[in-house]
Amino acid sequence: MVSYSVEVSGSDPRTVTCGEDQRLLDAFLRSGVYLPNSCNQGTCGTCKVKVLSGSVDQPAPSETVVSADDQAAGHVLACQSTPTSDVRIEVPLDAGTGPRHVLRDLCGTVHEIRELADDTVALAVGIDEPLDFSAGQYIEFRVPGTGDVRQYSMANPPSRSDRLEFHIRRVAGGRATDGWIFDSLQHGHPIEMRGPWGDFVHDRDVDAPMILLAGGTGLAPLKSIALEALSADPEREIHLYHGVRHSRDLYDVDFWESVTRRHSGVRYVPCLSREDGADRRGYVGDALVEDFDSLRGHVAYLCGPPAMVDAGVRACKRRRMPGRNIHREKYTPAAVTREWGAESVPA
Known part of the structure; x- marks a missing residue:
């Protein structure tokens, strides 16, 4: 070669x-x-x-x-x-600098597929050798029988690196979701993966109060970030806003409510944009503006659809949060097919 x-x-x-x-x-x-x-x-x-x-x-x-x-x-x-x-x-x-974890090819085994909400599942994948990654990063899955890859963020903290958790929402007609994960993937099936990727990571050197704005399954990396922050400081002040359209799209509500009971500094605010039935009716950025007069001294992590992330950034800046304190990750539609093997180098 x-x-x-x-x-x-x-x-x-x-x-x-x-x-x-x-x-x-x-x-x-x-x-x-x-x-x-x-x-x-x-x-x-x-x-x-x-x-x-x-x-x-x-x-x-x-x-x-x-x-x-x-x-x-x-x-x-x-x-x-x-x-x-x-x-x-x-x-x-x-x-600047970023996570220096070595990119690896991984073969995982499905340990659990659990329904979280309407058209959303939690997928737990075991791997033989723990993966060194930073909270907030993602993994690529190879879609069997194709050259396609799909990207999913880890929802588990790095301290649990031998069993990876992913939150996956069905995409109508999606080759990875409709055609595989929601169709035929079962307990015990292998998954070819590669990672970790990405610069959207928890800055462990900053201990400021945290604002977490999530849209849909953008909650996954924020869960990893929040759990890592709480493991280092159980009293950490964290405000989590999770935005979805309908109540049937909300998930992990019991989990986050249990976190607020165990950690007095954590506040969980579910937001519905299309109906009543949660703490807030509307968008996460609007709820944030309503709740804070100033966000100076805070740090923010935003993840979800591009429009939600952009609106969240504007909300943070409107409340005088410096741009350098705003970390963001946009979930965008899958790119055109890219051959997995083209850049994969066996270990």
Whole structure:
């Protein structure tokens, strides 16, 4: 197999080996070298890097992700680019640091499929070797019989890393949900997985009061983040707002109510946008604005549909929360099919 050397330039140069059919991002994360990453689908631009020398091959990115000027200057998406020669790249100066867990291929076994709400299940998957990950990160599933992958966030805290929990909502006609998980997946079935991915993670160095805004199954990574925070500080102040359309879409209500009884600093606010029957009628961002005059000194984690996340960010800023304290993850529709094997390198 042909491979190339890929170097990140700068004051802390790093070099990894990348196969000719392997994405740059995959190669770096498998080597334990951090590169910024989020969607891994070529839609967010988080992993944008500049090719200083050498050449890569990638599908033409959308100009809304990588502008025409940036493309002309040599910017590419590390999650979509494969090398065609030895390469030297430059990472943006403001990229910062992130989770440095080694990307792995995993084979899991279904331990439990439990109905949570209307068209939503909790899937528990056991793995032979514990996975090192940060609260908030996600895993890719390979959809059997296809080249498709789907992304699901871990709902369990990193302290329970041999049994991973996922919250999955059915998508009408979805190849992964209607065609597999809700159709034929059963206890004992194997699941091919790869991870961990993503920069949406709990900042354990910040002990400020937490605002958690979740839309639908965006609750999953926030559950992981909240449980990790409470394990470090049982008195941590946490305000969780969970927004769905109808009461039949709410889930884990008993769990969160039990958490509020055990931890006096935790407040749980379910919100329904289309009907009455919960603590609030309306959207999570609106409920947040109603409840707080100021969010200075707080930190926020938002996860869910793009419109909900964008509205939540505006709500936080309206209550004077600095942008640097707002962490967000948008759940977007599955990208165009990407071959699993193209960047997968057996351990």
